[in-house]
Amino acid sequence: MFGVTYLHQDIKRGCQVDKKAPNYIHFLAKQLLSIILYTMVRSTAAAFALVAAAGSVSAISMTGTHLLAARAVPQDYLTAHNNERAGHGASALVWDSGLASTAQAWANQCNFSHNQAGQNLYAATGNPSAASAVGAWNAESKDYNPSNPQPSHWTQVVWKSTTKVGCALATCAAGTIFPANYPASYYVCNYSPYGNVIGQFPQNVQK
Known part of the structure; x- marks a missing residue:
């Protein structure tokens, strides 16, 4: 998205160049190249939209994958979890790359449902951080009643016998998790x- 906007703005500014300038031919060549690049970016964006509409972003370009990774690195998840714990x-907790890989595979399907025990999910519009996601789970602590323990995202975050975590982020197209016009992180x-085992709350969850 940012690449498309940037190239488009460059083309608009270029139209203000004096056609009588000695380097006008060079300018035209640069503009032609910009238009070609702009078209390529538009085509790539369209291809991504088709992939995302199918319910998966696993075929996203390496550039897109790196952009997602930059939004949330392992230490971000660990800090948010371990501060609460x-x-x-x-x-x-320590980071586990195997857990992270299975989390990524699940996230890429853009299916907002659990696939196994010991899993927390979070989806929102916009570009929420990893800290925001874990923070939403941690906010559930206010509802925990030790005399009547119930499983929640928060109880999994602070579950004492859990030692490893692996997390992932995917960008899902509008209509996959939220209604049309609302893409999701x-x-x-x-x-x-995994935590949230019935009968083991007293020794694993400290209010």
């Missing part, structure tokens, strides 16, 4: 050993 008597975190 530290306040509830749980040891710090979709976060998935997988945990091991």
Whole structure:
């Protein structure tokens, strides 16, 4: 999106060049190249839209993948989790690339439902950070009642016997998670050993 906008603006500014300038031919050549590049970017964007509309962004270009990765790196997820865990008597989690890979595979399907035990999901419009996703789960702590423990995203975050986490982010097309016109940022975190085991809340969740 940003590349398309940038190239389009360059073309508009170029139209203001004096046609009598000595380098006008060179200018025309540069504009032709810009138009070609603009067309290529538009075509790539259209191809991505078709892939996303099919419910998956697994075929996104490497550039797009890197842009998503830049929005959320492992340390972002770990910091958000471990800061919360530290306040509830749980040891710090470590990153697990295998869990992250399975989380990415699930996120790429843009299916907002759990595929296994020990998994937290978060989806929102716009570009929320990893900290925002984990923060939404942590906000559920206010609803936890130790005398009547119920599983939640937050209880998985602070579950004491969980030692590893792996997370991923996907951008999902409008209509896949939210209604038409609302694309989604979709976060998935997988945990091991998984938490929220009935009968084990007292020893694993410290309010």
